[in-house]
Amino acid sequence: MTITSSNIQLCYQCGKCTAICPVRRVIKTSPRNTIYLNNVYRTTSDDIWNCLTCGLCYDGCPQGVDYPEFIKEVRDSNENGDIAHKGVFTLISDLMADLDESKTSLEEVGNNDSKIGYYPGCLDFHDMFFELDVDFKSIADSSVKLLKSIDQDPKLIQMKCCGHDQLWQGDKGTFEKLKEQNTRLIKESGIEKLVTSCAECYRTLSLDYDLPIEVVHISQVLKDADLGIDSGIKVTYHDACRLGRHMGEYDAPRDTLANAGSEVVEMKHNRNDAWCCGVSSMMNCDDKSKALRKARLDEAKATNAEVLITTCPKCLAHLNCMKDEQESVEQYDYDIKDLTVFLAGQMGGK
Amino acid sequence: MTEFEPDILTFCCNWCSYAGADLAGVSRLQYPTNSRIIRVMCSSRIEPIHILEAFKEGTDGILVTGCHIGDCHYIEGNVHTDERMKEMVDALEHLGLGQRLHLEWVSAAEGKKFQETITDFVEKIRALGPNPLKHKGVEE
Numbered sequence: 001m002t003i004t005s006s007n008i009q010l011c012y013q014c015g016k017c018t019a020i021c022p023v024r025r026v027i028k029t030s031p032r033n034t035i036y037l038n039n040v041y042r043t044t045s046d047d048i049w050n051c052l053t054c055g056l057c058y059d060g061c062p063q064g065v066d067y068p069e070f071i072k073e074v075r076d077s078n079e080n081g082d083i084a085h086k087g088v089f090t091l092i093s094d095l096m097a098d099l100d101e102s103k104t105s106l107e108e109v110g111n112n113d114s115k116i117g118y119y120p121g122c123l124d125f126h127d128m129f130f131e132l133d134v135d136f137k138s139i140a141d142s143s144v145k146l147l148k149s150i151d152q153d154p155k156l157i158q159m160k161c162c163g164h165d166q167l168w169q170g171d172k173g174t175f176e177k178l179k180e181q182n183t184r185l186i187k188e189s190g191i192e193k194l195v196t197s198c199a200e201c202y203r204t205l206s207l208d209y210d211l212p213i214e215v216v217h218i219s220q221v222l223k224d225a226d227l228g229i230d231s232g233i234k235v236t237y238h239d240a241c242r243l244g245r246h247m248g249e250y251d252a253p254r255d256t257l258a259n260a261g262s263e264v265v266e267m268k269h270n271r272n273d274a275w276c277c278g279v280s281s282m283m284n285c286d287d288k289s290k291a292l293r294k295a296r297l298d299e300a301k302a303t304n305a306e307v308l309i310t311t312c313p314k315c316l317a318h319l320n321c322m323k324d325e326q327e328s329v330e331q332y333d334y335d336i337k338d339l340t341v342f343l344a345g346q347m348g349g350k
Numbered sequence: 351m352t353e354f355e356p357d358i359l360t361f362c363c364n365w366c367s368y369a370g371a372d373l374a375g376v377s378r379l380q381y382p383t384n385s386r387i388i389r390v391m392c393s394s395r396i397e398p399i400h401i402l403e404a405f406k407e408g409t410d411g412i413l414v415t416g417c418h419i420g421d422c423h424y425i426e427g428n429v430h431t432d433e434r435m436k437e438m439v440d441a442l443e444h445l446g447l448g449q450r451l452h453l454e455w456v457s458a459a460e461g462k463k464f465q466e467t468i469t470d471f472v473e474k475i476r477a478l479g480p481n482p483l484k485h486k487g488v489e490e
């Protein structure tokens with residue numbers, strides 16, 4: 001099968017993408033070669049499952065070849081690669097697509113007349129199936145608290161999973177089902193703006209859905225807000241690939257942190273150069289991608305920051321997981337926290 | 351229309367509840383025939399993915415049974431089962447299937463309890479009606 005919908009025909013085989021690719025540091029993978037196989041021989045190889053779709057190569061390609069977009073297309077209807085946690089998260093969303101009663105959150109909070117919606121994503125399921133010492137649900141609580149404090153009292157939107165993982169794992173059929181139902185639910189709710197606290201939801205709802213409303217990441221709402229915090233804590237920020245390279249939002253989380261009085265120090269690879277957490281779309285959690293995660297933790301350690309901030313619950317999970325795993329060999333003295341939890345924690349009872 | 355007969359999947363652990371089911375059998379205790387029993391070495395062998403797959407394939411209800419807390423052949427396997435099944439029920443509630451999973455401790459001496467548990471569960475599921483995924487999830 002040849003993919004023509006993405007722009008990979010533009011590739012002139014310079015190989016820069018392969019040189020940039022973080023996965024290439026740990027295994028033999030070659031985006032250039034995959035493109036070659038597709039463009040010249042019209043075939044694919046298993047290498048399509050190694051890509052983290054982090055977008056680093058796209059960012060560096062002199063021809064502007066959108067390799068992740070190609071990967072998304074070429075994976076569709078192919079037997080998929082290694083999915084973490086035995087695919088339990090994917091299966092849950094698969095079932096959601098077929099169950100009318102299903103929703104990602106049982107909670108009914110917020111102001112029902114609000115024109116601002118908040119979508120927590122699959123945080124509840126993270127709490128159930130990640131065996132980590134992280135309270136994912138607190139991301140939703142913190143987000144609502146922060147939005148309230150700046151008079152943007154949201155209504156919690158009961159939706160299905162956004163379908164991000166299905167889309168990138170090659171199950172477009174299920175993704176389309178979820179998209180259709182979610183689009184209907186959003187339209188019915190009557191909101192004009194949807195706030196997410198997850199980089200993946202933000203990307204998916206913005207780019208892969210055609211919604212008539214505005215979708216924003218919570219950092220974009222908070223960046224100009226006065227939260228009344230002045231912490232002086234030294235933090236470093238991990239750019240989630242979905243928020244950074246996919247959506248081009250590098251400043252909002254940093255501005256938010258700076259406005260709240262935190263001193264933001266940068267890791268060696270930051271902004272559009274930032275390294276991936278290594279398990280995007282819940283795929284490829286293995287010893288190789290763990291090497292990437294460890295490298296990321298080491299970079300954060302070198303900054304001497306007290307807290308490593310993320311804006312994606314998945315990055316939060318994967319990085320924390322690695323930190324736990326390394327405990328017996330290497331000490332990482334910083335906390336890894338979601339932006340909203342970090343900020344709401346400092347607001348105290350206010 | 352024929353009356354709805356629930357399809358129930360029962361997991362029994364090798365050491366207690368399977369022996370309990372055996373006892374129910376040799377004692378000739380009558381219970382509905384809607385259930386298929388799968389024997390596992392320990393109830394903690396049952397993973398979220400097994401439960402979800404079974405529902406996807408159209409099972410109407412799942413009964414997980416194991417040794418009483420403190421009696422586990424593997425010391426504390428069932429403590430993990432307990433924790434995991436609570437999470438599972440929570441997850442299924444999000445999916446609208448919360449009522450369809452039940453955990454019960456049945457010892458090797460409790461043939462009677464096994465009979466009652468199955469009977470009650472079958473009736474509960476009968477009242478709930480078929481799994482809404484019944485004809486969607488099964489792939490030909």
Ligand code: SF4
Pocket residue numbers: 010011012013014015016017018031032035060061062063064065067
């Ligand atoms: S960097 Fe761009 S042009 Fe060069 S090989 Fe990769 S995709 Fe092709």
Ligand code: SF4
Pocket residue numbers: 017020021022023024031050051052053054055056057058067068
């Ligand atoms: S998207 Fe990232 S992981 Fe995939 S080939 Fe490009 S640089 Fe490598």
Ligand code: SF4
Pocket residue numbers: 084085130279282285317318319321322
């Ligand atoms: S890094 Fe940890 S939390 Fe993330 S997929 Fe792998 S095992 Fe799961």
